[in-house]
Amino acid sequence: MSESNETVLVGMSVVIELLLQGEFICRTTHEEAWRALQNPVSRERIEAYLNQINRTVSLAAEGDVFFCGYLQLGDKERKVISGQFKTICNSLTPLVEWLVLVQESSGQDAPLTQGATIRLTELQTRIEDTPAFREQLAKLSHYRLFGSTSSQSDSQLKLIFKRLLELGYLIKPNSEKQIYMATGKLDYLYEVIRFIDETEGLSLEAQAETATQKDLL
């Protein structure tokens, strides 16, 4: 009994540490931790711990992603949140351009979601073979988020993937293979855009649909 209790506690401390490090926890990045947060009992205990230091477990994408938020917002906390919001707003367009490039160059119906794999070498060949994709890549690699100064698509792509790894949008399960996996943070990104779309009444989907219909005509 005591032994099982102990493992639970050890598991919990890992989850709390991850949350306090500002990590996004999803099934792809930290499966154990994600499961612990899915479980109401352990989630309660984690929440209780975090509440003591004015933190709480936030979730997005219907519980696919967990992260750490503030329990109560003072001026200091608001400042942090506003900073985070600005950062994410600035990275929306570059990231969306990248997502669309990956989707279109690989000819897929769906954009990347959590758990989807990308083979860098395959993607690279497909992008390099098509001038339009190469141009898109060059354009988006020069955004400040990625900050490439290179004119070679090879190094542009490598830099983008390096940055995406750092930012936690991708993981590389095997350091020796050029295979990447999308994390739940991409689903979070999607959620953010959907939120902005709904609250500001941009009707982005309708805009895209009319645009494609015009293209067809």
Next chain:
Amino acid sequence: MSDNLHQAGVKLLKLLSRHSELIMDVYQQGEISEDSRDLNVLQKLETAGVLWRPEKEQGLRLKGTVRALLEESLSDERHRQIDANIGSAIASIKTLAAHYKEAREQADHSSSEAYLNDLSEHVYRFSDSLRHAIRILWGRINNEFGYVGSINAKIRENELAQSQVTELLNGLSLFQFSELTDIAGDIRELRKLLVINMQETLSDCTQELSVVQARLLELLGRFRHIRGRTRLFKGWLLHASLHPDYRPLDHVAHKQVPILFNQADALLASASVDIYNTSQEPELLDMVARIKSISRLHVEPQALASHAAVLLNDEEDFSIPDNPLKQAVDGYFLSVIDSGKPQSALEYLVEHELSWGHESWLYQVIGGYEALSEEHKAYFELAPIGELDPVYTGNFIIRDVELWLS
């Protein structure tokens, strides 16, 4: 009569088997032009009702019934047609039942038997076509409409399937069991066919169809979700390009911050040991010294843990700068060749004011001579100059060496 029918059928099937290649070609290509084919054969197939010409100036096509037979037996994925016309099936079943009852009342045994046969055939065919329709629907669901490429086409296919399910369900609701029970009356054969058999089929199929409908809706939802995601991203980019100075509103300025944006700063930075910090060295060493390796499993030492990747690349050119001492020795050899006279190594050293120590100079000269190839060595003679050790016999102390051309 039936003999004739039998023979005609066999003839038709033989015709089909004789021209099976051609028929499969038409099946796959949709139509066939007469140019490349034997006109006689085409004519024969057309009269037999296997091929037909929808319009003048058009190629020949396969008749619907033959196509349906092939589609069904080959479980062709493109098979989309579902016979949802339950109303007419019910009507013909009712009519046949009425014929049977009449013949039975008139005690016309032979025709009543024929009608019963016909009726059974209709009923069984009806249940088979229902089950077949459901099988097709499941096939489409299970490969998620894999036979069409784009998500939009999948959505359209899904909508088609939904409408077919609705039609089937509507058709099934036409069945009034009270009516069928009335028709069957107390005739055992009819009750068995119309009431027991039908009821079983219908309840099975209705149940399955509602599951199919639920799955179709679920799939449709997923397709729409995927399409919505793509559209949302594209719409975002479109919006950004149409309104270059667009910035999202400050959604976190409200009193209630949406939970989505309530993201706390990292409280714990990721930590690692700074092994280059010498001031921490004693503590680190102490920690390392206390680490125990507990290995409960006896692991055989592996001879080759992993294959080191061997890369066969072209070696880049590189050069090792010559040792100046060696160069000086080379100079000494050259001067001997130039002068052609014997020369003492130490004299040369003093003469040229070289900075090497005497002993290392002599070693290098001897080494230089020994390092020459046999062929080159033959041009020179090297003789040590020195004396025997005064105390220990057999030892020769070299004071200098002399080199000359042989």
